[in-house]
Amino acid sequence: METTDVFANSSVVDLKVKLENASNIVLTGHRSPDGDAIGSCLALWNHLKESGIHSSVVMPDEFPNFLNWMPGQDEIVLHSSSPNQAEGLLLTADILFCLDYNASSRVGEMQSVLESSNAFKVMIDHHQQPDDFVDLMISDEKSCSTSEMIYRLLEIWGEHGNISANTASCLYCGIMTDSGSFRFPSVTPRTHKITASLLETGIDHSSIHTKVYDNNREGQLKLVGYAITEKLQVFPKYKTAIISLSANELNRFGYEKGDTEGLVNRALSVEGVNFAAFLNESGDRVKISFRSVGKFS
């Protein structure tokens, strides 16, 4: 069996020295950032800050409200609302992290500025088939989350013993959300060992679950109810289920970003279904999320 450890690489170890000597470190995540994108960026941001290293987090656009408790979230610069500030940071960065995405197109409107930045670019990501647009690629598609990979980065640097509760809560949130609360096949014994050491920092894991999963607005819950009752289409012959929502339908329920998170998994949970799609209209585009189970890729 081939066992390659993407972290067992001298450039990964040397990265710490590079960071200590850098003057402008920028951490970025993908468009429509999720718990893992925000979690991995803020975990590294918190850890660097505690090590006396200043960095900035820049996101293409807003993150969902259920993440607005995360330590450092109020310091995040959004390109969608402060484009000049965000682009200034990207262009003057000497080290730029690309966390939780595998292609420069995943940062949406920030793509051209990201590509033209002369910074030393570091990808840390777990999506398949990464594009080679960076100077240092740390890619592990077997990892359940980028947050798990950030822990392994701190481990390689010998710093996993002094992870703070703030950093740990960001990593826990990223691992929890990207692993479907520790249920996906990507979860390994290592995931649980890492999670155990995060709990040892004293974080309140139960309250993280509550903050992320039990904070529905009335309109949000009714939107999910409507989507399942009125818009779920099942095609048994094709083992397929689809949910679609138009902009009008979303507006009826006072849609906010993140409200339809996980809806595609509800479609996939229909007995016998192994492929599900969720389509939603957003501005001038239709976003489609696909999920499958078993051998169907």
Ligand code: MN
């Ligand atoms: Mn992820």
